Amino acid sequence: xxxxxxxxxxxxxxxxxxxxxxxxxxxxxxxxxxxxxxxxxxxxxxxxxxxxxxxxxxxxxxxxxxxxxxxxxxxxxxxxxxxxxxxxxxxxxxxxxxxxxxxxxxxxxxxxxxxxxxxxxxxxxxxxxxxxxxxxxxxxxxxxxxxxxxxxxxxxxxxxxxxxxxxxxxxxxxxxxxxxxxxxxxxxxxxxxxxxxxxxxxxxxxxxxxxxxxxxxxxxxxxxxxxxxxxxxxxxxxxxxxxxxxxxxxxxxxxxxxxxxxxxxxxxxxxxxxxxxxxxxxxxxx
Amino acid sequence: xxxxxxxxxxxxxxxxxxxxxxxxxxxxxxxxxxxxxxxxxxxxxxxxxxxxxxxxxxxxxxxxxxxxxxxxxxxxxxxxxxxxxxxxxxxxxxxxxxxxxxxxxxxxxxxxxxxxxxxxxxxxxxxxxxxxxxxxxxxxxxxxxxxxxxxxxxxxxxxxxxxxxxxxxxxxxxxxxxxxxxxxxxxxxxxxxxxxxxxxxxxxxxxxxxxxxxxxxxxxxxxxxxxxxxxxxxxxxxxxxxxxxxxxxxxxxxxxxxxxxxxxxxxxxxxxxxxxxxxxxxxxxx
Ligand SMILES: Nc1ncnc2c1ncn2[C@@H]1O[C@H](COP(=O)(O)OP(=O)(O)O)[C@@H](O)[C@H]1O
Ligand SMILES: [Mg+2]
Numbered sequence: 385x386x387x388x389x390x391x392x393x394x395x396x397x398x399x400x401x402x403x404x405x406x407x408x409x410x411x412x413x414x415x416x417x418x419x420x421x422x423x424x425x426x427x428x429x430x431x432x433x434x435x436x437x438x439x440x441x442x443x444x445x446x447x448x449x450x451x452x453x454x455x456x457x458x459x460x461x462x463x464x465x466x467x468x469x470x471x472x473x474x475x476x477x478x479x480x481x482x483x484x485x486x487x488x489x490x491x492x493x494x495x496x497x498x499x500x501x502x503x504x505x506x507x508x509x510x511x512x513x514x515x516x517x518x519x520x521x522x523x524x525x526x527x528x529x530x531x532x533x534x535x536x537x538x539x540x541x542x543x544x545x546x547x548x549x550x551x552x553x554x555x556x557x558x559x560x561x562x563x564x565x566x567x568x569x570x571x572x573x574x575x576x577x578x579x580x581x582x583x584x585x586x587x588x589x590x591x592x593x594x595x596x597x598x599x600x601x602x603x604x605x606x607x608x609x610x611x612x613x614x615x616x617x618x619x620x621x622x623x624x625x626x627x628x629x630x631x632x633x634x635x636x637x638x639x640x641x642x643x644x645x646x647x648x649x650x651x652x653x654x655x656x657x658x659x660x661x662x663x664x665x666x667x668x669x670x
Numbered sequence: 671x672x673x674x675x676x677x678x679x680x681x682x683x684x685x686x687x688x689x690x691x692x693x694x695x696x697x698x699x700x701x702x703x704x705x706x707x708x709x710x711x712x713x714x715x716x717x718x719x720x721x722x723x724x725x726x727x728x729x730x731x732x733x734x735x736x737x738x739x740x741x742x743x744x745x746x747x748x749x750x751x752x753x754x755x756x757x758x759x760x761x762x763x764x765x766x767x768x769x770x771x772x773x774x775x776x777x778x779x780x781x782x783x784x785x786x787x788x789x790x791x792x793x794x795x796x797x798x799x800x801x802x803x804x805x806x807x808x809x810x811x812x813x814x815x816x817x818x819x820x821x822x823x824x825x826x827x828x829x830x831x832x833x834x835x836x837x838x839x840x841x842x843x844x845x846x847x848x849x850x851x852x853x854x855x856x857x858x859x860x861x862x863x864x865x866x867x868x869x870x871x872x873x874x875x876x877x878x879x880x881x882x883x884x885x886x887x888x889x890x891x892x893x894x895x896x897x898x899x900x901x902x903x904x905x906x907x908x909x910x911x912x913x914x915x916x917x918x919x920x921x922x923x924x925x926x927x928x929x930x931x932x933x934x935x936x937x938x939x940x941x942x943x944x945x946x947x948x949x950x951x952x953x954x955x956x
Pocket of ligand 2: 733
């Protein structure tokens, strides 16, 4: 954002005075050196890390409780170099994205069926509503009985967790499109196909993204959970393995990776939204 | 749509037909009721080609209902209704698709795949040549309403339906819009039905003012004032007083009040009901 000087003067009590010089686009010349915002943003995390490191070095925090940042960094580097981290990361990513992809696809298709046709709603909505009330993790025993304890169960759990947020949000997005816009489309003589293409789908896209974000969060959560049960690879496996050997540094690395990946994927979705929803007032003016 | 032109009988026939007054709008004994309430009660109405008719009436008198029937958004319960298929409507809100830029919104009104050039032309006509690619969220109320007008007119309607299109605009913008609508009407020569609660607006714009009460046309008045009208014109005040009396307002009492005949809350409530009625309908028709 641009900086605006607000100077509430004592003599001026009761008024807000904004003094702002016109921004002259003179490259470099009068450019004072600014600290970039991201550097400022990094300040407090770095301070925290330093404190943590100091406390560990001083022996206030034993490594059995949590390892020192330096130790964590060292282990992280070693794991990256040996390729171990990459291998497990790939397995986890693959699981999450596969489950998410399937779940979102099912959710979208189901929402389109129920959202766009009354008959579809009659047939499909009530089973979906019943299923969604079951927490997907509660299905673990049943899934293990049905599908064994292998990869299929893991993906299936992620799928069941991610389907419903997309389904529910997209469905309500479709149904809550401003009826005035639908009327406008009708007065313009759009047929049903055109109505869906020009009005309903773009209009429900924001809701889809809301659902997608929820699904993402859930896929992550489900991933953490399923990777603790009988796995031989994946970030979750790394973590539970590290637990057995009391390697708090590895556990922290796993947590870090979960959160970084979460951030990255969130960033990707944000970017997608910025393009797909460029018309929204919040995006339009930036 | 091709059908529009094929079935439209109002303008396609020979000159002989025109002399027999092929009114684009013909209503005979039209009835529309909601439950017990007869909103439109055996109403007769003719609108001649290129005639500008203003429809006045108290709030809840059924003006919007009548206009919606003419726009094909609402059905009649009994009677005869004949309107050209080439018709377009503009409502109080612009009803632009927020996800489409101005010109894409205009193109939405075109059924024959005409492109950007045509839309640009239409936008130029309403003075928006510089806003062609703008998203609706960035348009002012007046600009958005002009896009809506462009979208309606680009369809070359034989009948243009306007439901209080200026009600939400500020006074200055409204004056400009009055001039614009007259210019566009002269250029495109559609028959116009303008619903308004502003008596002055009706007198300034219309060839004929009709007053709706108890579901019927209570009275009508031909406005013979020469064009380029103004409220200062001789004869204007007399017409105004008369119309206000028809509407049950005694304008002689006190200082000629600007009475808003349409109380906003009632209007909004009716609109709300219609929304719900509408949503449930749109999705049930397959
Ligand atoms: N869909 C509807 N269902 C029930 N009543 C309605 C509906 N639409 C309009 N009405 C009623 O019809 C009457 C006329 O409404 P309307 O045409 O909106 O009036 P106006 O536009 O003249 O203010 C009102 O009493 C309103 O409550
Ligand atoms: Mg109305």
